[in-house]
Amino acid sequence: MFTQASEAPPGSVPGDDEAQLYGPTWTDALSALGEALQQHAADIDKRFYEGVMRLPKSRHILEALSKPEVERLRAQQTRSLYALAAPDLTAATHRATALRVGRICAVMGLDQEELIRVWGLVFAAVHRYVDTTAHAEALRVFARRLTRELALQAQAYQRLQSARxxxxxRITRLAWNTESYTDLISNVIEIIGAHDEVAGCSVGRPDHRGVFRFEAASENVASFIADIEHSRQLQITSIDDDPHGQGSIGRAWRSGRAEHLLSYETDPHAAPWRDVALSEGVRSVVTIPLSEPGRAPMAVLSLYSDLPGGFTGADQRAFIELLQTLLAFAVSRIEHVGGHTRTVPIATRQSWATLLRSDALQMHYQPLLDIRTGRVNKVEALARLQEGERFLAPAEFFPALSSDDFLELYIRGLGQALSHRDRWLKSGIDLKVSVNLPPSALSDVRYFDATQQALQKYRCEPGTLTLEMLETDATLPGLDGARELVKFKALGINLAEDDLGSGHSSLHRLRELPFDWIKIDRSIVSLPGTDALDVLRFIYQLTRLGHSLEKCVVVEGVEGEDLLEAIALLGVDAAQGYWIARPMPAQQVVAWMGNQPGRRASQNPKTPLGKLARLLIWEERLHLISEDQTAFERLEKIFKAAGHAAVPAVSTLAQQDSGCLTCSFTNFFIEMESLLEKESGDSALPHALITAAMQNGQRSADYRLARRQLIDSIMLGAV
Structure with missing residues (x-):
């Protein structure tokens, strides 16, 4: 077109009235001009093509075109030229055609200013080959129409930029508010798939073999994606030396940069997928890795076009860069909270969503032991999804569920749990039930409504239902978790904070959120040998904290009698884990309850962990004594009176200072001292510990050494 937007052809007036550009007034003049253009069409076309191929910003796109594509582009240019001189051209037709051509150029990524210069060359060629005197009136109309053409094409460019x-x-809002990877990619596909510039889009990542699996795709490229997914000859890999890893997806995954494929028809890297892409109308693609700077991609997003160009225009590249930044942030934020999720192909996601809405969803139940009574009075409902002969656990299929899937799971799972409870009650088994409440429940009123309706439908006493929520779920950005949880509490149900210690709880959260129970995460109770005392100390402090906030405490992951004995001594209220029972189908619960043994833990520890728990309590009480100057001085007096010999017996201490037994701290110390002497294979070990504590304090190197030796003795079974 023209070198600058202000350089219009001679005689052009951008604001001309349509009556001066269209209609019968110029029929004869424009007809004559059209005939002249026909005579010199080849020369004008040549000037156009030569000019286009010299464009610095757009040339790489044009060079990627196949010969038929070039011919189509030149034919389109010729048609546009003739249309501007057509006597029967109407304002409406001109507008529609110019907007369509402008959109095509914008989608291909052709630079707008360069196209203006090309049209300037075309106009100059027209003046060169056409008698300007004989066709003066027609050329003035032609110039005015060309000016309008430029304005309308610019409008098409601007529309596309506004759409970007x-x-x-919308992606920015999504990046801040989406709670799961599945919801993120589903919504991204919906938003970008509806963008006028994009023929379709997909998201995916390689599996453990390096084979790329699509996890979400827009409907308009679903057939193309399915062809690739179902054919070994078309499968895409992330492997560097594999021909199937050289497309935009494989290169983007390895490089961490957006990779463009300008034409499936001409790019040699596109050879494996050329036929299927062209048959499905896919002409080019850009693949965008979703990754933080300097880190490997977490997934890739591919944008497909039904035109060549591969989204390489300047505005397109800026759009892609911002899109990459936003989505990398979103994926990183989600994985920071929920952890990394494994690759789940589209077909599998769709299959699981279908199974979820069928009888394949079954709730299994794991008993919770009341430590005080040694009996089970509650079960937790755990979702299982039957796929053929196997049952999928939540860790396997939860990451593939959308927010709507989770709502369906909650409604069906809660219904099953309350229905099963009713059946057990009729069999004489009165069990409370606990059901997991997903994160979206606090921002989606449908969960509250579903809970209220289920309680009414199954005539369930609200106090027998506990809803469990992960500690991070009630603290999502922009959400008043406490207020939302109070609504559920108003129904009369109990609330539990699940997996305490696996996330980022704070004292403020524990105090403000209206939980009745807190569940200590199973990851905390993995006891790695010599660190056992530290783990028990963590459990002890969390239990004391929970009790101080008037909350009951459950420890998950109890897989042995030793841990059960230890947490009983530490004051935990309930236990859950394989040592008590594995999750079981509803029909097995009644029989299991009829045969369950009493598991009331002893207060006289027999296991190493139980003895460590007793040692931990002793240390905590000794610390309290040291903070009480009067009590500590009395204890120190008793210790010195014993002459630093063998640890004095209770009776000896009583004879030396009968007042010592009136101090509860001292009395506890004496009892623990006696217990340690019995439990240690070497009585010198507890004596060394007590001596180090009294002489140097619990933070001294001597005390730490004596403590380490005593712990080693207990853990090695020297009892």
């Missing part, structure tokens, strides 16, 4: 900004705005 709208996409980025």
């Amino acid at each position: 900004q709208d996409v980025l705005l």
Whole structure:
């Protein structure tokens, strides 16, 4: 077109009235001009093509075109030229055609200013080959129409740019508010798939073999994606030396940069997928890795076009860069909270969503032991999804569920749990039930409504139902978790904070959120040998904290009698784990309850962990004594009176200072001293510990050494 937007052809007036550009007034003049253009069409076309191929910003796109694509582009240019001189051209037709051509150029990534210069060359060629005197009136109309053409094409470019900004705005909201990877990719596909510039889009990542699996795709490229997914000859890999890893997806995954494939028809890297892509109308693609700077991609997003170009225009590249930044942030934020999820192909996701809405969803139940009574009075409902002969655990299929899937799971799972409870009650088994409440429940009123309806439908006493929520779920950005949880509490149900210690709880959260129970995460109770005392100390402190906030405490992952004995001594209220029972189908619960043994833990520890728990309590009480100056001085007096000999017996201490037994701290110390002497194979070990504590304090190197030796003795079974 023209070197600058202000350089219009001679005689052109951008604001001309349509009556001066269209209609019968110029029929004869424009007809004559059209005939002249026909005579010199080849020369004008040549000037156009030569000019286009010299464009610095757009040339790489044009060079990627196949010969038929070039011919189509030149034919389109010729048609546009003739249309501007057509006597029967109407304002409406001109507008529609110019907007369509402008959109095509914008989608291909052709630079707008360069196209203006090309049209300037075309106009100059027209003046060169056409008698300007004989066709003066027609050329003035032609110039005015060309000016309008430029304005309308610019409008098409601007519309597309505005649409990109709208996409980025919606993706920004999504990046901050989406709670799961599945919801993120589903919504990204919906938003970008509806963008006019994009023929379709997909998200995916390689599996453990390096084979790329699509996890979400827009409907308009679903057939193309399915062809690739179902054919070994078309499968895409992330492997560097594999021909199937040289497309935009494989290169983007390895490089961490957006990779463009300008034409499936001409790019040699596209050879494995050329036929299927062209048959499905896919002409080019850009693949965007979703990764933080300097880190490996977490997934890739591919944008497909039904035109060549591969989204390489300047505005397109800026759009892609911002899109990459937003989505990398979103994926990173989600994985920081929920952890990394494994690759689940589209077909598998769809299959699981279908199974979820069928009888394949079954709730299994794991008993919770009341440590005080040694009996089970509650079970937790755990979802299982039957796929053929196997049952999928939540860790396997939860990451593939959308927010709507989770709502369906909650409604069906809660219904099953309350229905099963009712059946057990009729069999004489009165069990409370606990059901997991997903994160979206606090921002989606449908969960509250479903809970209320289920309680009414199954005539369930609200106090027999506990809803469990992960500690991070009630603290999502922009959400008043306490207020939302109070609504559920108003129904009369109990609330439990699940997996305490696996996330980022704070004292403020524990105090403000209206939980009745806190569940200490199973990851905390993995006891790695010599660190056992530290783990028990953590459990002890969390239990004391929970009790101080008037909350009951459950420890998950109890897989042995030793841990059960230890947590009983530490004051935990309930235990859950394989040592008590594995999750079981509803029909096995009644029989199991009829045969369950009493598991009331002894207060006289027999296991190493139980003895460590007793040692821990002793240390905590000794610390309290040291903070009480009067009590500590009395204890120190008793210790010195014993002459630093063998640890004095209770009776000896009583004779030396009968007042010592009136101090509860001292009395506890004496009892623990006696217990340690019995439990240690070497009585010198507890004596060394007590001596180090009294002489140097519990933070001294001597005390730490004596403590380490005593712990080693207990853990090695020297009892």
